[in-house]
Amino acid sequence: MKLPKIKLKIWHGFLLLILLFIIPPLFIMLAQIWEVSDSDPDRGAITVRQDVFGDSAGKIVYLDQNWKPEQSLWFYTTTQGSNLLPYDFFLVLEQAGKPELFRSDENINRYRYLPQKKTSSNPDALPVGFVKDNYLSKNYVGFTCAACHTGQINFKGTGMRIDGGPASADMAGFLKGLTDAMVAVRDKPDVQKRFVQAVIKLGAYSNEADVITDIKTYTLRLTSYNIINHSPVDYGYARLDAFGRIYNRTLEHLLNRQQIEEVLGNILTEDEVKTALAGIGQDISSADRDKIIERVATSAKNIVKLRQELFIKADAPVSYPFLWDIAQHDYVQWNGLGANGGLGPLGRNTGEVIGVFGSLDWHESKRFSVTSLISGQGWTKKVIEFDSSINTQNLRRIENQLTELQSPLWPQEILGKLDQTRIKRGEKLFANYCVSCHAEIDRSSSQRRVVAHMSKLEEVGTDPTMANNSIKYEGYSGILRNQYVGAGVGDVLLDKKAPIAALLTKATLGVVTTPDADKSFIRRWSEWLFNIIKAFFSNEIKDSNKHGNYNPDTTMTPYSSLQAYKGRSLNGIWATGPYLHNGSVPTLYDLLLPATCPSDQKDAECRPEKFLVGSREFDVEKVGLKSTGYDGFTFDTRLNGNRNTGHEYGTKPAKEPGDLPVLTKEQRLDLLEYLKNQ
Template sequence: MATLFQNLLTALYHLYKRKWLILGIVIGAMVLALIGGKIYQNLDKDQDRGAIPIENGAFGESYQTPIYLEQGWSEADSLWFYNTTQGSGLMPYDLFIALEQADSQELFRSNANMDKYRYLPQKPTFFNPDGLPVGFVKDTYQGRDNIGYTCAACHTGQVNYTGKDGKTTAIRIDGGPAMADMVGFLTALEKSLQATLEDSAKQQRFVKNVIALNNDYSNQDQVLTELEQAAKTIRLYNTVNHSHIDYGYARLDAFGRIYNRVLQHMISKPQLARAMSLVTAPGGRRILTDAQINNVLAGIDENIIVDSQFSEVIERLMSKAPGMPGLGVKDMLRVRNAVFNEPDAPVSYPFLWDIAQSDYVQWNGLANNASVGPLGRNTGEVIGVFGILDWTSHKKSGFSLSAYLTKQDRKNEVIDFKSSIDVTNLQRLEAHLKSLKSPVWPESILGKIDQQKAERGRLLYAQYCESCHEVIDRNNYDRVVIANMMDIDKVKTDPAMAVNSVTYTGKSGNFQHTTQSVDGVGDVFIQVDAPVVQILTSATKGVIATPDADKTFIRRWLDRLYVIGLSLFTNDMPATVKKGDYRPDTTTAPYNSLLAYKGRSLNGIWATAPYLHNGSVPTLYDLLLPKKRPGDPEVGEYRPDEFVVGSRELDTEKVGFRSSGYDGFKYQTMRVGDLNSGHEYAAGKTAQMDGTVLPALSQAQRWDLVEYLKTL
């Protein structure tokens, strides 16, 4: 993405010829949008920010209406963030509103059910009239309403604390990591949709309730057609993204799923047919004949295979009709693995405070935050959370900004990247995060910090932690958060996420034989089997360069100029080389630098459990312990190899969520993707950035350091 801004300016010059005209339009559009946007953002001012109490929720949790700490946002700021669409379209809105759970008549969207998957229930407010949970919103695209995710679904947290009086105080953390189980939610959603198709009584109630909404549907046939397609689309997503790694609560392989979604839409029919023809069972036998492949792909478009068509491909692969393969689960996964990559590297949802002040973001520093880098990052995120991708291909005719930026301008066939993704809102949301600050440990609720212990811990932090985790002033407007990268072989934490980002490949579709600039390496050709990071980068450029299909010609281009203008005038993050100890990019390995994880400021770290990038350590105290290895003494303190996730009850001593004593998700650290090893600086087993291995901390020193971490 580093050269995207320069390419945009070149393209705009090509269109308008005069730079003063571009600047004038940009400034005018920015002024009008900023004034109108500011007024709109302040319309919802519910004093509770929509939060409601919960009685006997998941894992027996009960709490009064959650409170908020001072994080730089007003009530209106929080509610705008929760309810601002980014263009996500999970399924038709009316269907979601009326959908019952698979095994009862209770609504799927009921507060109790959403709390079960650890989404945060809300009451109706101005921006959220149907009382959807935090992070769920109505989005209108091409005249139809859809339910979709907002940023807040994954980036709003909550911690609960039960005092000696038995009363539980709930604290909402804006920008904090969610406890959400998205996989469990989507699996249950698929079952509910299928049950509604199969259960006649449930179906009748459903159709009646959808039509009664008097919105997008007026008869039964319309409802059932959309219901069947929604079920197929969710089943497609769940099938493509099946993993042998159980994510549980509080983490998701977001990049693996983004990668798969862009691969699904970029692969061409000939590339898909060839990939299918090479799939073999143990012993070398092909599992699909040429005739079966032809039947499965009959009527499928040549260049772009949209959700409805790919879901039909999946249905045909499993069909036992004459001429169809009738594949079982194992063979279906073999076909999946020939086209997609298993998303087997779940990571914790990162916290968002200071993201606008960071030079590089994502756990492995994948995204440069300079120029329009945030636009590319956020566009990729919406691709992963169900942006509707109405991509099509057509013969090249005249100048196309998206074709120019994606280097398709030398091809006869080009892709039109029309989608529901709201790039304008993505820019606004990114700007909105600039004012968000990390939460301060509330001593009046969670207990006083022992200042003497914290002072001793401060000295230990300076020695053991600060070379990677800089201490910053959360109130400093000019603060910059620098990512300190550490090679995966040196930090020795679970490698799956970093390795997948570099090694995962896929079919490049129409991007084949286009070029892409790789920072520090130069221009490279995208081959038919290409790193997915290349395909995703080109796709996001195409989306950013494609104006909103739901707006008039003038409005859509003014919005694009507004977005580009904000990137120019408000994003002052310089394009710098990453700091740290990592492998250099080379012509043979152009993404080597991604085989690393970043250390960043730990302000607000007390509210972001579980820890390490893959959520494999439950508390800060446990993080300071060594991983137990074969031959280690049985007597001693080690990181837990098994613990429970899902509760929001804060352990104020060890600092993390309650990790035993209830029936949550059992996290086991035995497999790649789940490993809890590495980052053992405090245990004397991991070398510092300069190669020094410091002695292991004593138990008393560990408690001192934990006490200091509460102050950050």
């Protein structure tokens, strides 16, 4: 019996729907299940002899954090869309001033990234968190989450790798050294000759002219990036102004032809502006930005002028957050910027990739667009195409794997047995002094949740620079002008200049809701649909109100709540020094002391005004990293952004009824022992 034509058309349409949007996602899911894994039992770790900081790790161990070797290695080597430098460039690049490879284990370790041996998922022995990425048929070296969120602690020759722990990395120093190496290639004929020959030998480039063109392009990109993000406060090791750099990367890529002409008109002559924009259309691509910067950057002075006109100060370095329980949080980031419900994790991680050299090629067009509808731009008229290298599929998968990560337990067989008597006394002190902001959780429970306790700046008293920067800065809206972004208390209209928090929110939403333009049509749309549905419905965290004592957002001040800092559960806190959001206190013992010593008490203990960072050697007594007695980076807490004030609970005499008394030294040690056990 034949089906009626109308039913036949419906049936055909149904089959087409299955072919386009059901079967491809199933193949994607099966491909991920069958993905070849790297199960090297050492997880790629290599030992390091005594280094420039006096550290050594003749043995590397992993603590039990509920990840198998293949999960750690997958986390280290899964690309997220970061395009720092052409891949072959990184493989053969020499250090500035000497012929040793820039990526040598010794040099990588000096910047406090973690060297790795060759494994099946890492055939070129890249450091932890460095991977090969491909965008528009070109290979790059880029960063993954693991570069900033994998730690190592050494104790008497044993190195303990901490998955999801804060890295000790000096990213700013690394990028400065990388730039110096590229400048040497560009400017020194003998270095350039060796470099070009080595690159061509690897096969990605077929001729010398193309290599030299890219040498100039990427040297300029790195140079301008460093100038734009220059901070009067040196970051040193174990921290970075990630927000400032993400914001600046976003602002750089939002400008359209009209607005960049206006910006340049404020710093250049009319003739210089015409020269800078010659041949540039309304859409500003990555290649166009390179041309403009090359024409503007006739001197470093001009780039400085551009920085002052267009960008914000990246002068609020913070510690790299630790990632265990991150997927179980209601709000993330030091100031609670990121709501973790729904698609929040995808947006947060998209912003992170923008900050670590994701390629962005956004442009305007007029057409029908589902993406435009979802991101609030309407069915047609002007729409923004958010084409980029950012791999939202892998971002979703990385976030999903983090749900299984657990905090590390104090390894008594390495660091010494814990005093159970002190722990019991410390537990009572924790209940009185700490638990109101730092709730206790079961680290291994699949039902655990972390409610961030937000404390406004006036209450917590810690350095305000990072929190203040997040609400005081505005930037040119460029291609996003006249669009709307939700802010929790209503929509914010993006004017010529808009709050950077609003611009970042809108930009990341655009990326998340745009299929990957670097893939075929069917694969692009099927993967996009699969990832959006999977990310939204697999996330057990739902949007909720913030907890704590903070200034609430209002229609007049929609970002007031960001002027606060987060208190979270302290499981694994022993492995995350230095402390406070900006890393201004070297050990947990120091954190239990007042910021300054009372003038009338000669023998009083207080937090160090200056200390050293860079060593990975663990201080068992004070719980933190070694901060004296070696040639490291001097952390000066007197500088703005570096203040070690605040969070002085239990360190000062009670002033009002109900205030807790000052902790004695024995009580501090009891509390410290309890924190070791978390």
